[in-house]
Amino acid sequence: xxxxxxxxxxxxxxxxxxxxxxxxxxxxxxxxxxAVIGKVHRxxxxxxxxxxxxxxxxxxxxxxETRIAPLYGLDQLCPGIDKPTISSIGGNQCKWPIGDPTxxxxxxxxxxxxxxxxxxxxxSQLAFQPSTGRRDDSQTRQRQxxxxxxxx
DNA sequence: CCCTGATTCGC
DNA sequence: GCGAATCAGG
Numbered sequence: 001x002x003x004x005x006x007x008x009x010x011x012x013x014x015x016x017x018x019x020x021x022x023x024x025x026x027x028x029x030x031x032x033x034x035a036v037i038g039k040v041h042r043x044x045x046x047x048x049x050x051x052x053x054x055x056x057x058x059x060x061x062x063x064x065e066t067r068i069a070p071l072y073g074l075d076q077l078c079p080g081i082d083k084p085t086i087s088s089i090g091g092n093q094c095k096w097p098i099g100d101p102t103x104x105x106x107x108x109x110x111x112x113x114x115x116x117x118x119x120x121x122x123x124s125q126l127a128f129q130p131s132t133g134r135r136d137d138s139q140t141r142q143r144q145x146x147x148x149x150x151x152x
Numbered sequence: 153c154c155c156t157g158a159t160t161c162g163c
Numbered sequence: 164g165c166g167a168a169t170c171a172g173g
Contacts, residue, residue, distance in 0.1 A: 003165080020156065035166050037157060042164070046157075 001030035003039055011036065015045055016119070018095070094120035 003011075007028065014024045021040070022033040031039075040046050094109035096119050111120035 022156080032166075033157090034168080037159095038166055039164090041158075 008039070008043065011039060012043065012045065015040055016095075096120070 001007075010028060011024060014027060015036075019027070020033075021036040025031050025033040025036045028036075037046070092112065094111045096109040109120055
């Protein structure tokens with residue numbers, strides 16, 4: 001089962017809706033949750049689950065010891081509103097993450113997202129940028145986690 | 153033990 | 164690029 005643009009779009013849609021990877025895999029069919037997660041990662045999505053604490057990564061077959069830094073580049077601020085928490089955010093509010101999830105500063109955009117939508121108008125264009133349009137990723141969704149040598 | 157996503161690595 | 168295996172948290 002290949003990832004056609006239609007399937008990718010559906011994937012992004014369902015993922016944005018808040019469905020779990022297994023749920024998406026079940027709905028779409030032909031793919032396992034691993035495939036969904038893998039695709040989500042490659043799309044540059046991901047970033048919601050249970051990564052409360054930054055972990056030294058899954059050390060598996062690594063010849064070098066690396067460690068991730070607690071850096072998060074999500075700062076797509078949109079003009080003023082309150083700071084909804086994960087608990088307080090409503091189903092019709094924009095769920096765009098702002099700030100560092102590991103700090104108290106973390107919150108969601110919270111602007112009116114419309115009925116059944118996941119993001120406000122501002123963030124929708126960031127979340128669902130035209131797949132046929134070469135987006136300038138010079139400043140959008142930069143989430144490069146620099147490797148830091150563990151200086152013993 | 154069930155679920156969740158995250159990451160790596162072989163293909 | 165894709166996804167199974169694996170890891171880690173709830």
